[in-house]
Amino acid sequence: MTRLVILVGLQASGKTTFYTRHLAATHLHVSKDLWPRARHREARQRRAVAEGLAAGRSVAVDNTNASPEERAGLVALGRAAAVPVVGYWFPPDPAGSLRRNAARPGRARVPEVGLFATLKRLRPPTFDEGFDELHEVRFDGAGDFTTTPL
Template identity: 45%
Template sequence: MEAVILSGIQAAGKSSFYKARLADSHLRLNLDMLRTRHRERVLLAACLEAKQPFVVDNTNLTQAERAVYIEAAREARFRVVGYCFWIDLETALARNALRERRRPVPDKAIRASLRRWEIPRLEEGFDLLWEVRAVDGDFRLTAAERL
């Protein structure tokens, strides 16, 4: 049983990473899709009860935001893995402008997210933490910290 928490600013590649690496094995919790925190809580509770591996595909910018999922997963005896998405602001803005299926996020929102972002740390309750960088249409992972 595994809970995966993605963290990073908009357009950093979180959803693309989920689709490429985790879609076949983990259910996706995403506020863009679910639209309300209530729906997200219901689906999270169902995953925990069913012992269903899941991914929280939101920005998860602060330790407090991530703690909600980490604490619930730990209580249900899930392994908790974090993926920290590194991207420079200019690349994120350029990627955001190319979004096809949805409207781009306002540039000022991406800038504000970068200012708010608290880099995930193992001490938050992760069993494993990865750094992720988008490179040439793929993803390069580096183990950030391990227990």
């Protein structure tokens, strides 16, 4: 079944690792990080999501997607394509994100001010936004993740 997955969490919260381990085999990966120098990254992301869904592919959007306003356009794309919209919420762990971010090489490292700016905007996704399913994702302490339906 085709679906749109929206990952929600701070930078360095494990979203991309979760995608790689649990969604990569079945979902097209869409992330603004894939186009670091592109102009109009938001429009490019919308196009990639819409094209993937139109082709019958499940899509996972791997950005911070911090606020309902930032997620609204993505939810609308899922609704327009008549596919389930699924959210994966990575509750904030600023100390863990800072630690993992510091271990990133070069340009992959996010300035700390950016992480704290995202933390100020970060809101958990809700069913009122139009999600069909919501899951909470946490590190399991053994190198992987646990997911719990919300």
